[in-house]
Amino acid sequence: MKIVTWNVNSLRLRLGLVEKLTDELAPDVLCLQETKCPDDLVPHEDLKRLGWTHVAHHGQKGYNGVAILSKRPLSNVRTHSWCDTPQCRHLIAEVDGMEVHSLYIPAGGDVPDPEKNPKFDQKLRFLDKIIDWFAGTYGPRDPIVLAGDFNVAPLAADVWDHKKLLKVVTHTPAETARLGFLRQTLDWTDSTRHFVPHDEPAFTWWSYRSPDWRKGNRGRRLDHIWVTPALKDRLVDHDIHVDGRDWNKPSDHVPVSVTLSA
């Protein structure tokens, strides 16, 4: 069972790359974020042609939007909005006896001060709410995959320069501490760091604004796949598909994958 998460940054614009990803990575389940697509405009026929016969989508016009594409049946599809105004950032479905979450945590704007920046305040409160919810809703023996764009780079080796980025949104102590609390709720395993040493730089996002992203390599690890202890022993493979940043008209995020044994 191979599960991939990707911030697609517009599903309709990048349908061709969804096809490329489907061919090259051959996932069984594909979690998408930032589809930027209302539910009634999802290109279901195109997705079906690519083998995505089961599609759950939770989207809105212009912003946000999450999806779970699957080659196996999905059931018990649910959504949550953790914001004051409804936002499409959290979609849940069951597949093969597991619960899969496609999650898009708010980016948080530019100024890392909740007093001055409402978006950063919204991000911190979003994190606080899901920490409470996961802690109160599940236990470590529940088989859950939490995948998505968390918009937080938790470790020093998850950013290109730890000291420089301590005051930059995605890597501030307020955010990384909360991600630590979230990880503790169900004793989640961070799949990437299960396979990659904690001090080895690992990035999944490079800004569109850096002209030569590979040379400068000013990246951050914002995209994550976490699993509960119930699934940890089934982790057999992992990949950050860095080459995806060089696809034609790429997303600024690259796909992250895990493979679970049967």
Place this chain on the structure above:
DNA sequence: ATGGTTGGTCCCCAA
């Protein structure tokens, strides 16, 4: 200290 790019929408916002 600032600017750089991309996507969606409706003349600017979010990332």
